[in-house]
Amino acid sequence: MLATSDGCIRGDTSHPANLGRLCSKGSALGETISLDGRLLSPRVHGIDSDWDSTLDLVARKFSEAVAEHGPDSVAFYVSGQLLTEDYYVANKLMKGFIGSANIDTNSRLCMASSVAGHRRAFGTDTVPGQYEDFESADLVVLVGSNLAWCHPVLFQRLSAAKEARPQMKVVLVDPRRTATASIADLHLSVRPDGDAALFNALLAEIARRGLIDTGFTAAHVDGLAEALTTAAASDPAESGLSRAEIDTFTDLFCGTEKVVTLYSQGVNQSAHGTDKVNAIINCHLATGRIGRDGMGPFSMTGQPNAMGGREVGGLANMLACHLDIENPDHRHAVQTFWSAPAMPEKPGLKAVDLFRACARGQIKALWIMSTNPAVSLPEADGVAEAIRNVPFTVVSDIVEDTDTNRLCDVLLPATGWGEKSGTVTNSERRISRQRPFLPKPGQARPDWDIISDVGRRMGWNAAFDYASEAEIFREYAALSGVAARFGRDFDISGLADLSDGDYDRLAPTTWPVPRDGAPRDRFFAEGGFYHPGGKARMLPITPPDPTAALPPAQVILNTGRVRDHWHTMTRTGRAPRLGAHLAEPYIEIHPEDAEAAGLSPADLAEVQSPHGRAVLRVMVTDRARPGSAFAPMHWTGVTSALGRVNTLVAPVTDPVSGQPASKGTAVSLTRYAAGWYGFAAGIAQMHPTRPYAAIARTRSGWRAEFAGHKRPASWEAEARTVLDIADGDASVVEDAARGLARVAITRDGQLIGAFFAAPVPVPVARSLVVDLIGQEIPAAVVLAGVPGADRPSKGAEVCACFGVGSEDIRAAIAGGCQSLAALGEKLGAGTNCGSCRPELQALIDQVGAQNPMAAE
Known part of the structure; x- marks a missing residue:
């Protein structure tokens, strides 16, 4: 991504991950870099302060808590928005020097079940494939992923590949008919959490047809017999699909060798997320369709640096470089490398449990970095109360006013995108340099610098005496070489001797990059898994029982994202064009559920669960499955006090991964009584x-x-x-x-x-x-209030990249633009990020149905 002299943001055409393509959010980043609303100086109890006295206070309060109550009385809650160097220093301070594993990350909310599923199947958290596999596959199965809205650059790549090779097939497995369905040859509207039953049915059918790769499984896989027995005993009807739909899907998978199964939050954000991940992986292991061109399971991460955080041990149950916190040899190796005084012997508190501990009074000092848990965590009202209950709270952030910042004692101004220097890792294990092009505003400092300064003030001068992010990266790369001696997958020791100049010039690089030996793009085509003995493990998966019938006017709430916003809008909410597409919180419900609740389109619905209450605009659509509703999670107390959707979500977590089930809360619907x-x-x-x-x-x-x-x-x-x-x-x-x-x-x-x-x-x-x-x-x-002949309305915004409205598009269609290409040529719509293309096609189809002459 490049910032140009004319103030525009353009994609870097030389970067192999996006080839210059940007989504609407990336294109609009230039609108978010003003200093309006920025946190520009340290603040203590709402009063501007200086760095020395503020960091003395932070160091003293954390040190006092550890001295009086022990290391597990303090905690860090960090974020996939941090750069890898920031993440590394935070993990080192908490685990190696404070001596607690109470550091967890908001990546727990999006990718922890994938991590757990990888570790159960492969022995370590390895993504086997590459983005190019989406383009070379003959069948791409998208499970719980609205790729068109949430990963639009990859959606463009997949769309282009399908257009170039029409024989490629795409299957969408999702309770909702999302924008991604526009390129799907088959949409399977599974019931919530019905995907485990679907993939068990697939595994049983693979065995019935004699398609088990016996050579691969005999040499490289344990647990096949048990997984097959459990799959055969499962009831496919628990998927919520008809027999014909299941047969069509299994025919496609069984009849196509080059299959990629791409899954995201619809799989992970579940009380059964890890099992669902392993149900998917089972099918690829059984057929040997893994680690080769166009084949394999692929986990899509949700944040810019979720992968970097996983690699440095940002999760409470991991050590850096994919080492295991429960393994005494791993602990000793990391402790020795860091010359650390103490290492925790067990995992720390995962996100939901961490804030429960805050509520109980167990946590005496809490540091939140670059995230907004008072909005983004389940049972958000309870999380806010938990933060208030901690005696001393710190936030590092770029903006001053967030729901979380309003609750905390100390605010520390951090640098943001455009100002930070460091690295990130994407979903295909590709490390990229992020280079600053803006000066640090006010008194803002990089997160690694703030954390290191606190470490020094707590008494560990040598361990945190970093002069630059390049120095941190070299140390981290060297530690990965230690991990490699244990047979771990993550190894970038070949980068440990980079000079500052080489680090600054670092090209996008896929790991592993060993000091000795050749790098590789994919894992596991010829085995080489990371369990003892070198074999993968298939897991016997028992699908969850179907949800009991809900009373009238109750539905299962599925939360997620909209096309143009990100998390809690602290950044995207600053870009006018990103707020124009969907400008208020809403709930998407099926007509049957709307009728049962007495709701009409554009009504306000009062949505309640035992955990909270929200008021949301009603969108009635058959895209939703009956009994299931969707609401986006972006709105906050700053933008919509009653639009905070995570107040409703139950704090139920997957028992293996600790990831919250953000897509499975039963809620009641009533009409909001507005005067x-x-x-x-x-x-x-x-x-x-x-x-x-x-x-x-x-x-x-x-x-x-x-x-x-x-x-x-x-x-x-x-x-x-x-x-x-x-x-x-x-x-x-x-x-x-x-x-x-x-x-x-x-x-x-x-x-x-x-x-x-x-x-x-x-x-x-x-x-x-x-x-x-x-x-x-x-x-x-x-x-x-209505358009006149001299001032026509452009209508609701459809293309955020170029500000093109629905009425502009309808007029162009009526004027002869009968294809996406023609609309793009005339209006520009759909030619940048492409995430609006499904809506453009829907308007073309709609206008054509209303006026058949226009379609001729």
Whole structure:
């Protein structure tokens, strides 16, 4: 990724992972690097401070907690947003010098079940394949992965490969018919957690057809007989699929040698996630379809450096370089290499358990780095209370105001993307250099530098006397050579002698890179697994019992991401174009479930579980499976107080991996009893001050959806409060009998705020109103709220990369653009990240159905 002199962000065409392609989030990064809202100096109890006194305080509080209560009384909660060098130093400080394994990461929420499944099957956390395998496979099975929205660059690669080789087949296994289904030859709408039963049925069919690779399994696999017996005893109907659907899938898999099974959060974020991972891997081990071109199971990570964190031991149950914390020889080797005073002998607290320990009072000092657990963890309200309960809390972050930061004693300003230097590792084990192109703002410092400074102040000067990230990387690479002597897979010791200049110039590199021996792209084609004896292990997998029938107006909540946002929006929420596609929290439900709950499209639904409550906009669609609903997890107390979806999620975890089951909470649905609904757009930042509110940036300011219980005495006063505009001239149109109100506020003829209210969800051309803010325009035009002949609305934004709206697209289709290529040529839509292409095709199909002449 390159920042150019004109301020644009462009992909690096020489990088083998993306070949210059960017998703909408990457393309918009240039809009997120302003200093507005940045944390620029240390803060202690809300007051600006200096680094010396603040880090003295941090070091003293952690040291006192360890001295008084023992090393397990402190904890770090870190993040896949950290660079590998940051992660390494944090892991070294906690495990090697404080002497506790209480360091866990938000990667626990997305990839821990994959790690556990790899370790059970392979003996270590190894991703066998490469991205190019997606393109060379003849069958790609996507399980629990909305690739089009969550990994759009890889979706482009897969789409292009399928277009070039139409004989390639794609299967999507997902309860929802997501945007990814646009390229799927077969969509299997499994019931939640039904995928284990599906892959057991596949394994049983592989055996029935005599397709077990007996040579490979005899030489390289243990546990085949037990896995086959359990699979044969499973009931395929527990998948929620028909016999015909299962047969079609097994025919495709059994009849195609070059198969890649790509899985993501729909597999991992489950109380049975590790078993589901192993059910998938079982099928590849049984057929020997692993580690060769176009073959193998492939885990897609969810964060920029989730893999880097796994490699340095950022998880509470691992040591650096894929060594095992429970293994005394591994512990001794790492302790000796670090010259560390102490090493923990058992795993530390995993994410959910860590915050439960905070709630119990067990944790006396907590340091959170580059993540927002008060929003992102299950039972988020309980997590917030747990953080409040810790006597001393620290956050390292780039922004000042987050739900988590509001709870903590000390805020430490860290550098962010564009300012940081170091490395990351992607899902195909490729290490890439991240180079800074912006100065460090204010007093911000790199995370590794902050952590090292605290380590020195705690008394370990020599161990944390780093001068640069290159020095950290060399140490880390050297440690991997120690791990390699134990027969571990992770070995980059060939990079341990890089000079500072060589490190700075480091090209994208796939590990392993051993000091002696040749690097390789793939693992396991000829065995060489990492269990004692060198064999893989197939696991007997018993699928979970199907969910019992739910009462009316209850559904299973599946949480996830939208196309243009990332985690809790602390960065993507700053980019106006990324908030235009889906600007408020919503819940996607099937028409049958909507009818049972008395909900209509655009209603607000009150969603409740035993753990919390949220209010979400209703999207009724047959893309959802009956009995299953979907809601994105991005909105926070800063952007939508009642839109925090993880308040609903039960803190249930996989017993092997400790990963939360973020896609399986039963919730009830009722219509939210709003007395009025509102939409507002203006130049000033708005805040979620009404019972329901959802705030988003625009190119000219801010926009918001509101709802209240009682109609206000003065709509003008309400508009000014919501818009946070005290001055200017207000024009008001009110129909008291119908409960309608419209307010336009101008200053020197320029529109600075617009407000619309109604007793039902407000029908107004939102994109038009947003575009009018800041313009010199008569108030009457604004108050109409609908496009005129001279000011057509572009409609809801579809292509975030180029700001193309639905009405622009419909007009182009009606004008003769009957293909994605034609739309791209005329409007640019779909030609950058490609994640909008499924929606573009849906509009082409829709316009063609409405006007057959247009399709001719």
